[in-house]
Every structure is written in structure tokens, then in C-alpha cells.
Amino acid sequence: MELYVREGDPHLRTAHGLLTCYWDGTVHYGLCLAMAAAAGRRKNYRGLGLFWLGSLLMSAVVFLLGNLIGKYSPELSPSFLLNLPYLLLLTWAGLRLFRQPRARPSLSPEQIAEEQRKRLYQRPQDLLLILILILTAAFTFFRGMVVLDCPADSCFDYTYLHEPYLRDPVGYPKVQMLIYLFYLLPFLILAIYGLAVPGCSWLPDWSLVFAGAVAQAQFAHLGSSLHSRTPFPYQTPEEVLWSFLLSNVLYALGPQLLALRCLRAPAFFVPPAGPGLARAKKCQ
16 A cells, blocks of 8 residues: 555645545445445435535646646556546436436425415525635635635635635646536536526436535545645645635535525426426326
8 A cells, every 4th residue: 555655656645635535435435335236225315426526536637737737747557547436436426317317396386386486585595505616706706716826805815814825836736626616616606597498307417426426525625734644835824724614514515505505495397397297286
């Protein structure tokens, strides 16, 4: 094991690599056990699988791209190519999960129609969730501009006084923020639309994928920002520690609340039945 870490994948010695291993050995391992137990009992594990898929994809993509563009890229060895079958396996698992049948909510057409007739002001929880997602999207855009070297004073102050880890040349934080900017931000905008307009049946599945992705990413980002293996100039200053923790924990909370909302009250996201199907049900 020590030989592999030293010669085959030295990036695992970084703070980000270490936090990724912690997540793999606890959350990913626990999810795999839970899915295996559900499969053994012939129960639906699609929701667990989608959360696991998002978490693993985020972990793998950030780690691999960070290795390629970061300061440790000259240390890459041929063993790095072993990650390609791993990505192919994740792609295959994702396709299998999305092809599994969804667990249908036991709701009558009348209950679904009643829920979907409600205006946004009649759903205060959704209204609050939309506000949270708007703030999450704004923070996502801001940090994306920070790692893209935006010349604004606010970006300069933030990266030097609040999150100096974003400047760490290891590459992982920059890749993380760019994935947030180009993938998470469009999803947040679509999710706001899905909470406002009924019948967006895609939202429950993708909310689980992004909830898993953001949970893993924020765990690794928070831990790396504070870890002793991160060089001292890039660690979070003690003066802003609590504001840093609060902002990043709340940032991770938004996608989790969205996924929970979709799971607990799925009627709003059930696609509306066509006119022919509705008439057939009435005749029955």
C-alpha cells in the first residue's frame, strides 16, 4: 500500500486526496452496503444509487482533472491510466440506475392534480427553497469568477482573505469551482424552474445525483481548506473560520433540501396524464 501511494498515485498524499479517501471509506462504502442489502431483499435502491453515482462522479472527475492540471502533474505515472476503466464502470452503473423503474408514489390522479394546481405563493416551503437555490446559484457564480481571476476587488479580497485555498496550485479547488460553475449552476436554474412549474419528472432523479455530488465535493473542499497537509498560506485564516464554515455548510445544504423535497412530496413532479388517459380513468 505504501509503495502504491509513493510510486503509483502520490496525489493521495495531498489533503484533497486524503479527504477523498475518507469519504470513499465511509460514505461510499456505507452506500454500497445499503444498496447490496436492498438488492438482497429485492427492494428498490434507485435513490441510494443515484446519490452514490453523483458522489462518485464528482470525486473521480475532480481528482483526475486536478491531477492532470495541478502542480503534481509531472509526477503522473502509467498507473494513472487505471482510472479509465473506473470511469467506464461508473458510466455503465449510471446507465443501469437510470433504466431501473422508479418507485411510483401511491397517489390518486385527484391528489396529483390538486397539488399541481397550487400556485407558488400557496407553497411557502417551495418558495423558501427557491430563495435558497438562488443564493446558492449566486455564490456558485461568484466563486467561479474568483477562480477565473476576475479583476473585481471583491474577488481579489475573497480569494486572499476568506478562501485562500482557491489559489492552491494543486488544482483541485479550481477544478471544483469550475465544475460548479458550468454544471451545478445550470442545474440550479433548471431546479428553480422545476419547483415553479408542475410536471418536471426529471427533477427528483437529478436532484439526488447533484445532492451526492455536492455533499462529496463540499466535504473534500472544507476538509482540504483546514487540513495541515495544505500549505499554510492556502489554509483558511482563523479570523474568518466560522463565516467560512457557515457559508460552505449552507452551500452544501441547498441541494440536500431539494432532494429531500422531491422525495417527501413527489406529487408536484408527476407528469400530467394525457387527455386520452384521463378520460379512460374516468370511465373506469
